Amino acid sequence: MVTGSRELIREMNRRLVLETVINDGPLSRAAISKKLGLTKATISAIVQDLLEEQYIEEIGSDQTQYGRKPILLQFCRQNGYIIALDLGVERTVLMVCDLLGQNCRLHQYNCPLERDTSIDFLLxxxxxxxxxLPATPFGVVGIGIGIHGTVCRNEITFTPNYNLADLPIKDTLEDALEIPVWLENEANLSALAEKTFVENHKNLIHVSIHAGVGAGIILDHHLYTGLAGTAGEAGHMIVQPGGRSCPCGNHGCLEQYISEPAVLSRYRELSGRTTVSIDDLVWAYNQKENAALAVTDEFTTYLACGINNLWNLFSPECIILNSQLTAYLPQLLPEILQKLSPRFRATCHLKLSTLQDTGVLLGAARVCISKYLGTEKLYFFGLQP
Structure with a gap:
């Protein structure tokens, strides 16, 4: 039984009502009352507040055979905006969406971020x-930013592939724009997006393979970031003792074998070419070129090793992969599975991300929505971003 001050209980009930309308709406007042086990008087009072505050709206009547038709309620997702950014190593992507992460508009800027000019560029x-943006009752309610590096409490602490560490992005943007800003690691945001927009797994891991390698970890429905935001630095687990040197100071890190730069470097070495791209590697693989086949075999071998380590450590029911190579060559997935144990295949679902790189943006939007509304459980399954 929940006990506490009247104000605290009312605030908790308000959050539950709002979450229910967002996740399960449109719903009538009676349906909300039945679902939450709260009295009709309590529901009516909270609903009236939410209507006046323009968080929800009445949209017509439900179908019923007897009596007065109940009025349905839905969340006013059109009443505000979220701005989300993915600060990649070579490009920045900006997305504007509504308060359910829908009606998205994306803009891509193909230029590396320079430390001295990055904040002015973002502003x-x-x-x-x-x-x-057209005027709405709430305007822009939050800005979420995905960082390809370590983030602890909205501060960038380590960025191995670009020089943004300790840059006061949050404080500077908030002071200039007077809008709340939230920063998080890109793999963590992708994991949140998979859980919010695709499937509500209790435990899942999202492995992001780009210039680096990161893992977003959801445990017991919550994002796990560790003591200083460093949980999920899967790229720096050692898979080859005494192997290739890594900027982190160790040797044989997973990142040195499966990141995009590492894979392309290996392909240049084996093919004898001086300039190669992921597209070149994909084309050569489809032509069954020996160098390309050898590179992808190494890629799947080391990736399977990393997946096995993550599975044994966290025992998730689902591991999701996001990389250009697996997106362009989905036939690599069965190869990876064959390099994992039958026990893994019997207990864990390995799949490719359907959101791909938009997951970073949708995850950033999800963080902003939760912070603005004060909600914890948000599930937007079936909606089209």
Missing amino acids: QLIRNQIRL
Whole structure:
């Protein structure tokens, strides 16, 4: 039984009502009362507040055979905006969406971020987008930013592939824009997006393979980031003792064998070419070129090793892969599975991400929505971003 001050209980009930309308709506007041086990008087009072505050709206009547038709309620997702950014190593992607992560508009900027000019660049992008947005009751309620590096409590602490560590992005943007800003690691955001928009796994791991390798970890329905935001640095688990040197100071890190730069470097070495791309490797693989086949075999072998380590440590029911190579060559998935034990295949679902790189943006939007509304459980399955 929940006990506490009247104000605390009312706030908890308000959150439950709002989550229920968002996750399960449209619903009538009676349906909300039945679902939550709260009195109709309590539901009516909370609903009236939410209507006046323009968080929910009445949209018509439900179908019923007898008596007065109940009025349905739905969340006013159109009443505000979220701005989400993915700060990649070579490109920045900005997304504007509504309060359910829908009606998304994406803009891509193909230029590396420079430390001295990055904040001014971000301010310009965001201000330009805000000027273009039609007026709504709430306006832009939050800005979420995905970082390809370690983030602890909204502070960037380590970025191995670009120089953004300790840059005061959150404070500077908030002071200039007067909008709450939230920073998080890109793999963590992708994991949140998979859980929110695709399937509500209790325990899942999202493995992101780009310039680096990271793992977003969901345990018991919550994002696990560890003591200083460093949980999930899967790229720095050692898979080859005494192997290739890594900028982190160790040797034989997973990142040195399966990240995009590592894979392309290996392909250049075996093929004898001086300039190669992922597209070149994919084409050569489809032509059954020996060098390409050898590179992808190494890739799947080391990736399977990393997946096995994550599975044994966390025992998730699902591991999701996001990389250009597996997206372009989905036939690599059975190869990876064959390099994992029958016990893994019997207990864990390994699959490719359907969200791919938009997961970072959707995860950032999800963080902003939760912070703004004060909600914890948000599931947008079946909605089309």
